[in-house]
Amino acid sequence: MSFDAASAIHSAGPDPSSAHVSLSCLDFLLIELVPMAQRLAEELAKREEEWMRGTSGVTAGSESKRRSGDTMVSTGMRTPRDSGSTAAAGGSSSGAAATAGSGTVGGAVSGTGIAADDDEVREAVFYRLEMLGYRVGLGIAERFSRDKPRFTDTLDVIKFLCKDLWSIVFRKQIDNLKTNHRGIFVLTDNNFKPLGRISVEKHHHGVLQESQPFLFFPTGIIRGCLAAMGIEASVQGETPGLPSASFQIRTAGAKP
Amino acid sequence: MSSRSPAIACIGIIGKHNNPLHTSLFPPPPARDPLDFSFLLSSSLDVFDARAPLKTADQDFGLLTAVDDRLAMYGWLTNTGVKFVVVVDMEGRPAGIASSGIGGSAAVGLRDADLKPVFRALQTAYIGLLRNPFYEPDDHSPVSANVVGRVGSTQITSKKFIAEVKRIGESWAPGVTNL
Numbered sequence: 001m002s003f004d005a006a007s008a009i010h011s012a013g014p015d016p017s018s019a020h021v022s023l024s025c026l027d028f029l030l031i032e033l034v035p036m037a038q039r040l041a042e043e044l045a046k047r048e049e050e051w052m053r054g055t056s057g058v059t060a061g062s063e064s065k066r067r068s069g070d071t072m073v074s075t076g077m078r079t080p081r082d083s084g085s086t087a088a089a090g091g092s093s094s095g096a097a098a099t100a101g102s103g104t105v106g107g108a109v110s111g112t113g114i115a116a117d118d119d120e121v122r123e124a125v126f127y128r129l130e131m132l133g134y135r136v137g138l139g140i141a142e143r144f145s146r147d148k149p150r151f152t153d154t155l156d157v158i159k160f161l162c163k164d165l166w167s168i169v170f171r172k173q174i175d176n177l178k179t180n181h182r183g184i185f186v187l188t189d190n191n192f193k194p195l196g197r198i199s200v201e202k203h204h205h206g207v208l209q210e211s212q213p214f215l216f217f218p219t220g221i222i223r224g225c226l227a228a229m230g231i232e233a234s235v236q237g238e239t240p241g242l243p244s245a246s247f248q249i250r251t252a253g254a255k256p
Numbered sequence: 257m258s259s260r261s262p263a264i265a266c267i268g269i270i271g272k273h274n275n276p277l278h279t280s281l282f283p284p285p286p287a288r289d290p291l292d293f294s295f296l297l298s299s300s301l302d303v304f305d306a307r308a309p310l311k312t313a314d315q316d317f318g319l320l321t322a323v324d325d326r327l328a329m330y331g332w333l334t335n336t337g338v339k340f341v342v343v344v345d346m347e348g349r350p351a352g353i354a355s356s357g358i359g360g361s362a363a364v365g366l367r368d369a370d371l372k373p374v375f376r377a378l379q380t381a382y383i384g385l386l387r388n389p390f391y392e393p394d395d396h397s398p399v400s401a402n403v404v405g406r407v408g409s410t411q412i413t414s415k416k417f418i419a420e421v422k423r424i425g426e427s428w429a430p431g432v433t434n435l
Contacts (some may be wrong), residue, residue: 139386145335228336
């Protein structure tokens with residue numbers, strides 16, 4: 001991971017697993033990770049939607065086949081459905097033909113699907129980045145806690161997180177740590193490096209919302225590091241204003 | 257009898273939830289009974305639990321228990337809860353084969369410091385394992401693996417790691433400081 005000069009000299013001792021990474025590379029990686037996850041999630045969502053449309057066309061077709069024997073169904077209802085069934089029977093499961101066949105029902109689904117999709121994609125991005133961060137956190141904790149004295153309570157672990165882990169990954173210590181002494185910790189970093197490169201147009205709204213995904217990976221790291229030390233916690237990151245960030249750590253069994 | 261020197265009989269790596277992650281026997285079965293050593297490793301867990309609240313500074317637990325005249329167990333607990341247990345056989349190998357120059361020191365007995373290089377090397381190997389992106393620590397923990405419904409062993413399968421543990425176990429002898 002990244003070091004500033006002082007800690008690099010400090011840690012470049014006899015440790016054989018010490019490897020160094022260019023600071024800019026780490027910055028780029030942390031930045032590029034987010035669009036990558038977004039692209040992946042969007043592509044997967046699109047593919048899934050196509051697949052769902054294909055199957056919904058087929059089910060609509062088979063449904064209309066069953067209904068074609070039913071005398072109660074009016075012909076006005078049946079004709080568009082029947083065209084759908086022929087399209088499906090013709091072996092075409094492409095999205096366009098299927099939606100044309102399933103008519104209003106399919107239209108309604110995809111109409112609401114866009115809003116739900118955004119949430120789903122966002123969820124998928126969060127999950128992917130958070131799990132990546134979690135895995136990285138597990139490894140980092142194992143690697144960098146080896147020469148530390150034993151952590152006896154949660155606060156020790158949080159201190160390790162604020163001082164050591166933060167300076168290893170984000171090149172500075174946490175600026176502020178608050179706790180209610182009942183299992184909730186709030187870490188504030190006034191100059192959070194992964195957010196430091198974000199430039200903002202004036203009067204552009206929704207920046208805080210858009211920069212939120214850049215905190216997913218760091219929250220994962222925090223959660224992974226805590227998990228490695230045996231603390232189950234949920235971590236929430238938000239930015240009150242660039243480039244600062246705050247992380248709320250809620251350990252399992254915490255009281256508000 | 258006195259012409260034999262200590263050697264490692266068994267290395268056990270035990271996870272955070274007291275789940276066995278890996279066990280190596282030296283020499284490999286059938287020369288040593290896996291079940292015997294499985295029992296020994298299990299019994300060592302109590303010692304860890306009993307001593308953990310008192311040991312606040314160091315990861316080295318030193319001598320856990322002397323099992324009998326020949327076997328003795330040494331332990332190490334990392335900050336992340338992973339336990340390394342080394343069972344030393346005081347008459348494990350004929351003197352003078354691996355420990356040239358230190359032969360005949362068997363009677364002196366072992367100091368805790370003698371095992372430190374072993375634990376350090378094991379920890380380095382374990383960290384190396386965690387740096388492998390294809391190793392998922394949670395797949396090897398009974399807590400999360402059971403939730404996902406995975407069946408089967410949660411043991412470490414990494415060939416590199418197992419080979420490294422084997423190398424450590426075979427190359428150690430009293431007085432070796434660098435593994």
